[in-house]
Amino acid sequence: MNKHKKIGLFGFGTVGKGFYENLKKQPHLPATIEKVCVKRVDLPRIGHELYFTDNPDELLLDPDIDIIVELIDDADAAKKYVHTALRNGKNVISANKKMIGESLSEVDFWHSEFESTLLYEAAVGGGIPIVHAIDGFLRDQEVTKIRGILNGSSNYILTQMQQNNWDFEKALLDAQNKGFAERNPTLDVSGVDASYKLLILAYHAFGEVFSMNSFNAESIENVSKENIKKARLKGKKIKPVATIERLGSEITCTVKPELVSPNDELYSIDFENNAISVDTLISGKHTAAGKGAGSLPTGSAVLEDLKRILNGFSYQVKKESKILI
C-alpha cells in the first residue's frame, strides 16, 4: 500500500456507475477517479464532482494516471485502449468479456510482455470471483472439467418459461422489459456469450488459449413449452449449460440447453443467477454461485480487482512465465 493512485475510467454506463458508487463507499481505499472518458460529455449524469472528457488520450497519455478501468461496450475500442494503457505502464482493469474472450492470444501476450497488470474478474460471472479462484486457488491443481451456467439472460428466460408455462418469445420479451436481456439478444441466447466466458476460464485453468471454433454452441431458442413441460413431469429443469472438459489431450467445449435433475448443483440456480463448477484431481469439485450480472455485483467485481492491483497482485497465468509464484 503505497501512494494514492489515480484512476482513468472509460465508460459510465451501468457497470461504470456501479463501480463509482461502490468506490465512494470505501473512502479508505488509496485510489480516486481522476478522469472519465465517455462518448458524450454533454449528457446529464450523476457524479458531478468528476471530470468528464470525450478524448481517450487525456487518460491514456496522462502520466499522473496510474490505473485504467475499462468499462465500455465497444470491444474494438476497448482493445485499443487496454493495449495502449499497458504499453504506457498503466495497470488495467477490464470488464469486457467479448474483448478479452476474442483476444485471448493477445491477452496472453500482454501478460508476458508488459510489467503492468491486467485483471478482468468482472468479464466472467459478475459478482462471483471465479477468474481469481480458478487462477489462484486451482491453477496448481489439475483441472479436469468446468461446467456451469454462465449466461444470466438465458437462465432467466428458461426459468420464466418453466415457472409460468410461457413460450420462448414471451419469456424473452419479459427478460428484455426487465433489463435481463439486450434488445439484440443473439449473443446471449445463442451461447456465444457463454462461450467467451468459458474461453477465459479455460485459459486460466489450463494455461492454454482455445479458439472460438472449438465450441459446439446450441441456441436456447429451440427449447419449446413442450420440452419444458416434459422436463417438469420428470422432476427436472432445462438449463443453459456451458461445459469444457479435458480427457487426456482431448478437449470438448459445449454450450447448450441441458436436462438437469435436483441432485445436480445447477438445478437450484434460477433466474439471472450464474454458477460454476470446477472438477479438480486433488480437491474434488468446487462450485460457486451468485449474481452473474447487474450494476452493483459487477461494479463490486471491478472494485475487487482494484484492491488486488493496490495490493500488487497479478494473475498466476502471467507470473508463471515471469517469476516464481
Place this chain on the structure above:
Amino acid sequence: MNKHKKIGLFGFGTVGKGFYENLKKQPHLPATIEKVCVKRVDLPRIGHELYFTDNPDELLLDPDIDIIVELIDDADAAKKYVHTALRNGKNVISANKKMIGESLSEVDFWHSEFESTLLYEAAVGGGIPIVHAIDGFLRDQEVTKIRGILNGSSNYILTQMQQNNWDFEKALLDAQNKGFAERNPTLDVSGVDASYKLLILAYHAFGEVFSMNSFNAESIENVSKENIKKARLKGKKIKPVATIERLGSEITCTVKPELVSPNDELYSIDFENNAISVDTLISGKHTAAGKGAGSLPTGSAVLEDLKRILNGFSYQVKKESKILI
C-alpha cells in the same frame, strides 16, 4: 517473493501428510519443510528426508524458521504453539477449528497485537476457500446471513440414511468405517463442530466475536428413518444446516437438521460435501461448495495459506485495525 522460507510443521497426521504431498508437487514455491514436531519420533513414516523431533522448542525457538504450520489435534497445545510462534515473529498457519473457534477473542487480539500473520483457511470448509472469500471479497459489503452445511460427517450420515433407508446408528457406523466420522462423533453430530466454524466465519463477516453460548444447536441423532421418509415423499431432504443471521442489531445462530427442497442450493450437497451461502446487501447471494474435509483438500487449503503468506497477504479483519486496506 523474497528469500526462501523455512517451515516448522506441527503434526504429521492426515492433513499434515496432505500438506507435505501437495507442497512436494510445487517445487517452484520458495518454501521448504525444515523440521517436523510429532508426539512420537520412532514411528515409521513417509517423508524420510524430513527431520522429525518431539521437542516443540526446536521449532518455536529456531530463528531460522520463518513459518509455523500447526496441524495437530490437541487444541490447548495448538493454542500455546501458535501464540508462542506469533510472539517470536513467525508467521503461522493453523487448521485447528476447535482452537480458533474457541479462542476467537485471543485470535482477534493476536491479529492486532502481532506484526506476524496468522491464517486458518483449512479450519473451515476444507478445500472451499471460504474464510478468504468472506474476509477479502465480502468484508466491505454488508453481510446479512451465512447459511450452509459445515459438517461433512453429519451430511454424510444423513445422506446415507436418505439413500439406503438406514437408521442413524447404522449410518454412523458406516461413516466411521469409511473414515468420514470420528470414533467419538459427538462434536460432529451435535452441531458443536459446525458452530465453531460458523463463529469463525461470522467473525470475518461481521468483524465481531460471538460466543458459543449464543448458539442454538440441535443434534442430528434424533432424526429418524420416518422423518427422512416423510421428507422424501414431499420431494425434500433433511440436511444439517448452520445459519447465522443479522436483522438490525439482532443476531440469531442455529445449527440443526432442516427440511430442504430441490430449489434450495443445499439440496444437491450430498455425502461429505460442504456448502456455504453468504447473503450480501450489494451483490446478493454467493454460494460456494466442495469437499469439506479430507487429507488432500484440507492440505491444499493449508498450501493456499502458505502462498498467501509468501505473497505478504493478511486478513482484512487484521488490517482494519492497523493499516489502510
